[in-house]
Amino acid sequence: MFGIRSGFAAIAVACVSAMAFAQGSAGDPLGVGRQMLAEDNPGELWVERGKTLFHQKRGPRSASLEKCDFGIGPGKLEGAYAQLPRYFPDTDKVQDVESRLVTCMVNLQGFTYQQAIKDHFGTLDRMSDIEALVAFIASKSNGMKMNVPLSHQKEYDTYKAGEYVFYRRNGPTDFGCITCHGDNGKRIRLQDLPNMTDQKQIQAVASTWPAYLGTKSTVLTMQNRLYECTWQMRLPDLAYLSDLSVAITSYLNHQGNGAVIQVPGVKR
Amino acid sequence: MHKKTGLAWSAVIVPVLIAAGCASLPDEATTRQIAEGMIKVGFSATPEHAKRLVQDKSQQICSKIGDARLTPGEADEVLKLARASIKYPQSGKLAGDWKVGAKLAYNGSGTRIRGGKLEKAKENGALCSNCHVLDPKEFNVGNIGPSLAGYGAQRGNSDATVKYTYEKLYNAWAYFPCSNMPRLGHNGHLTPEQITHVVAYLTDPASPVNRK
Amino acid sequence: MAEPMKIRATLQVDTADVRILMLHPMETGQRKDAKGAIVPMHFIQNVVVTHNGKNVLDAQWSQAISRNPFLGLRVKGARAGDKISVTWTDNKGDKRTDEVAVAAQS
Numbered sequence: 001m002f003g004i005r006s007g008f009a010a011i012a013v014a015c016v017s018a019m020a021f022a023q024g025s026a027g028d029p030l031g032v033g034r035q036m037l038a039e040d041n042p043g044e045l046w047v048e049r050g051k052t053l054f055h056q057k058r059g060p061r062s063a064s065l066e067k068c069d070f071g072i073g074p075g076k077l078e079g080a081y082a083q084l085p086r087y088f089p090d091t092d093k094v095q096d097v098e099s100r101l102v103t104c105m106v107n108l109q110g111f112t113y114q115q116a117i118k119d120h121f122g123t124l125d126r127m128s129d130i131e132a133l134v135a136f137i138a139s140k141s142n143g144m145k146m147n148v149p150l151s152h153q154k155e156y157d158t159y160k161a162g163e164y165v166f167y168r169r170n171g172p173t174d175f176g177c178i179t180c181h182g183d184n185g186k187r188i189r190l191q192d193l194p195n196m197t198d199q200k201q202i203q204a205v206a207s208t209w210p211a212y213l214g215t216k217s218t219v220l221t222m223q224n225r226l227y228e229c230t231w232q233m234r235l236p237d238l239a240y241l242s243d244l245s246v247a248i249t250s251y252l253n254h255q256g257n258g259a260v261i262q263v264p265g266v267k268r
Numbered sequence: 269m270h271k272k273t274g275l276a277w278s279a280v281i282v283p284v285l286i287a288a289g290c291a292s293l294p295d296e297a298t299t300r301q302i303a304e305g306m307i308k309v310g311f312s313a314t315p316e317h318a319k320r321l322v323q324d325k326s327q328q329i330c331s332k333i334g335d336a337r338l339t340p341g342e343a344d345e346v347l348k349l350a351r352a353s354i355k356y357p358q359s360g361k362l363a364g365d366w367k368v369g370a371k372l373a374y375n376g377s378g379t380r381i382r383g384g385k386l387e388k389a390k391e392n393g394a395l396c397s398n399c400h401v402l403d404p405k406e407f408n409v410g411n412i413g414p415s416l417a418g419y420g421a422q423r424g425n426s427d428a429t430v431k432y433t434y435e436k437l438y439n440a441w442a443y444f445p446c447s448n449m450p451r452l453g454h455n456g457h458l459t460p461e462q463i464t465h466v467v468a469y470l471t472d473p474a475s476p477v478n479r480k
Numbered sequence: 481m482a483e484p485m486k487i488r489a490t491l492q493v494d495t496a497d498v499r500i501l502m503l504h505p506m507e508t509g510q511r512k513d514a515k516g517a518i519v520p521m522h523f524i525q526n527v528v529v530t531h532n533g534k535n536v537l538d539a540q541w542s543q544a545i546s547r548n549p550f551l552g553l554r555v556k557g558a559r560a561g562d563k564i565s566v567t568w569t570d571n572k573g574d575k576r577t578d579e580v581a582v583a584a585q586s
Contacts (some may be wrong), residue, residue, distance in 0.1 A: 026326030040499045042548035044486050124505075153291045160294050161303040167302075167334070169327040170318045172379050172457050173395075173450040174441075176331065180412060188398050188410045189376075217547050234379050235320055244310025247303070 043135060043212030043264025046219040050078045050136025053129055057260060060111030068104035070097065070137065074210055081141035084131075085250045087152035094158040096249045098134055098223050099241040120240060121227070122218035131219045135210050146261060147208055150255040155250070158243070162251025165244065166196070175233040177248070191268065206256025208265030219264050222249050273387040277432060317381055325349060330446035338446060346445035351454065354438050355453065357460035362434040362467055367396075369469030370476065373402055377459055392457050394437075394466050395450070402469070403476035412448060420471040430471055437463045482576040489555075489564045489582045496558035496582045498529070500551040500566055508543035524549070526569045531555050533561050560584035 042069040056067050070080035071088065085096040091103060098120075104118040122128035150159060166177045180188060181196035210221045226245050230238040238245055294302065307321055323331070325345045330337065338346075356362065375393025379386070396402060401415035403468050423429045436443055438453030438460070452458045458466070483503040489496045502524065509521030520545065529537040536555050555564065565579035 036550070040501055040550055040552070042503070042550070044501055045483065045503050045548070048484065048486055111514070138303060154563055156291060156293050157299075157302050159416040160299040161306055163333060164331075165307065167309075168323070168331045169446070170323060172455040173329070174327060174455065175450070179448045183412075186412050187408070188412065189408050192412075193412075204352050230311075231380055231382060234381070236311040236317040236381050237308050237384060239312050240583070242306070242310040244306040247306055 009139050022184050037133045037266045038262075041212045041264060041266035042217075043210070043219045043266065046132045046135040046210075046212070046264060047139045048136075050134070050139075053133055054136055059105065059115075061108065063112035064110050065101075065104055065108060065133070067108055068101070070100055077140040079141055079144050079147075081138040082144045082147050083149055085152050085158070085253060086149050086247050092154075093243070094152075094154050094246055094250060096222070096246045098130065098136055098221055098242075098248060101130065101133055101137065102241060117240060121224050122216075122220065125147050127218065129237060131210065131221060134221050135264050138210055138261070141261045142263060144261055146203070146253060146256045146259045148257055149252065150254060156250070158247045158250045161244075162247035162249070165248055166251060168262035171234045177229070184215045196252065202238055203256045203259030204250060207259035207261045208263060208267070210263055211265035213267050213268045215268055220254075277390075312384065314380075314384060317448060318382070326441060326446075330441075331385040341353065343445045346441055347443075348449070350439045350442035350445070350454070353451075353454045354435050354442060355433070355460055357464055362464055363430045363471060364461065364464035364468045366465070366468035366472040369465035369467070370403075372458075372466055373397055373469050374406070391462070394452065394458055396466065399449075405476065415454070416470060417477060419477055420473060420475065423471070425471040425473065430467055433467045433470055437466055481499045482574050485566060485568075485576065485578040487564065487566055487578055487580045489558075489580050491558060491560050491582050491585045493585070494502045496531070496555040496561075496562065496564065498553050498555060500529075502551070502568060502576075504548065504568070504570065506543070506545055506549060509542075516556055517584060520567050521571060524568045527551065528567045529553065529555075530563075530565045531558060533565075558582050 057064050067074045069075075069090075070077065071083055071086045071087075072080050074175065081097055084100065085094050087094050088100065088103075095103065102113070104115045105111045106113055117130070119128055120127060120130045122131045130245075150156060169176045171178075174212075177196065180186065180193050184195045186193045186195070194205050196202055197207070208226065210219050212219050223240060223245055226248055227238045227240070310317070311318065311321065326349050329338070329342045329346055331446070333382050372391075372394040373396040374457045375391075376398050377387060378392030383388070390472055396416075397406065397409045399410045399412035401409050401411070401417050404417040419433075420429075432443075439451045440447045440449035441454075450457065453460060453463055470477055472478070482498050484505070486501040487498065489498045491497075504524050504559040505522055506524065507519050509518065511519045513519050513559065524545065525542050527537070527539040527541060528535060533573040537553055539551075541549075551566075558564075560582055562577055562581060562582045565577060569575045
């Protein structure tokens with residue numbers, strides 16, 4: 001398995017898209033449904049809601065998020081998500097889309113940090129504002145290639161820290177991310193697992209989050225996915241927006257570079 | 269005036285050169301320091317639960333990055349530590365009741381933490397079906413580990429086989445260092461008594477695992 | 481619970497390909513909440529789609545339709561700019577209407 005570690009040239013992204021949105025046929029009866037879901041999934045409603053919230057004057061400062069800098073300039077959204085996580089000089093740290101959004105909610109709109117992150121994970125009965133906003137912001141990179149930078153020292157540090165954590169065996173199960181995500185064709189019970197040491201599969205994952213999850217009936221983000229992983233690994237609660245969560249995301253997303261973003265994805 | 273400008277320029281150029289020249293992948297030791305620092309503050313954990321993040325010697329050895337491999341010395345050390353850790357049930361009987369084992373084998377719950385609270389469970393499940401085929405009639409099973417259908421039918425249920433099965437369940441790393449399989453007994457997820465029931469589920473000729 | 485729908489209507493020659501996403505819990509009345517109490521029935525009972533004011537679809541839905549449902553239909557004899565209007569009504573009497581203009585073939 002050579003994957004990304006031997007520095008192969010970028011894999012044709014068209015293959016990834018074709019795989020994901022296969023046409024249905026007698027041999028693949030679920031394909032039609034999958035394609036329909038890929039083109040119109042309920043996550044689109046989160047994107048719409050996020051758009052409204054983004055432009056709305058909210059918080060103690062009664063300001064919109066229109067001046068938020070997601071890495072390519074204040075107010076520039078097209079292509080911003082594609083280059084996250086990245087280093088931000090004003091906070092002097094590497095941030096993913098979600099933590100950057102919260103930075104802006106605090107600095108531009110005047111929310112306290114606790115107010116901003118309240119109810120950040122949506123449920124069956126309650127929609128999350130942050131998830132709607134992340135869905136909207138990410139959708140502004142649809143059709144563009146993932147392009148996470150590695151140039152600032154903290155970006156290098158964060159990337160390598162994420163790799164270290166990916167392989168770290170921990171807890172009462174001795175699991176590392178590698179335990180479940182290190183091989184092709186594996187599944188936990190009937191849930192297929194992507195091999196996160198294979199660039200093609202990483203690209204398919206990185207380019208389809210945030211996603212609408214059928215079992216949760218809401219759009220969820222990578223922050224949530226990582227939280228649920230560490231829960232299953234019998235580790236304590238992963239801290240929301242922690243440097244640790246951003247490091248793992250950096251490690252994954254950078255390897256996903258070249259994938260064409262198509263969000264919100266739809267997953268089980 | 270010119271002198272001042274010269275100094276001002278060098279104040280700009282030098283840091284830029286340093287920034288451009290020095291940004292690079294950190295070495296192993298630096299990475300470990302940064303990552304472990306992130307892990308320390310990366311979880312909302314009580315001091316008790318935070319202990320789960322501390323790696324024991326074997327876990328440290330087994331955290332090989334990328335294509336890195338265990339050295340023979342490291343493999344030996346993990347094997348030795350694992351063998352020394354094995355505890356047997358008070359009764360000395362290593363094969364219990366396969367019917368109890370059957371329930372445990374498909375139970376994937378126990379020891380998880382959500383919102384700072386430990387999962388409420390009567391007992392911890394053995395987690396087997398998450399990764400293994402067991403009773404060939406059960407299809408809601410994973411494939412991270414090899415199929416165990418017909419385990420006892422193939423190997424028999426001699427004392428030696430039962431002992432090996434017990435030990436493997438108690439600490440899988442006693443036979444395969446750094447295996448993907450959790451060290452169920454050693455890590456306290458299953459009691460020795462529970463393990464004997466899973467042993468029976470695998471080895472007893474009457475168990476569904478071994479029926480055609 | 482009357483959140484806006486998302487409706488796309490694109491013209492393909494003379495047929496409008498209409499895709500509608502609705503936000504609705506579509507509770508069957510059989511699900512139990514975390515405390516063990518039954519979550520009451522709450523589902524869309526009727527969906528009406530009109531094309532320039534004329535009914536083209538009148539659907540009676542039941543609890544069998546899933547949460548946050550998707551409805552797709554094709555309307556013959558459409559032209560760019562035509563109005564497609566969608567109205568749903570649920571068993572609690574909640575109603576929601578949204579409309580779009582048929583977009584020209586791209």
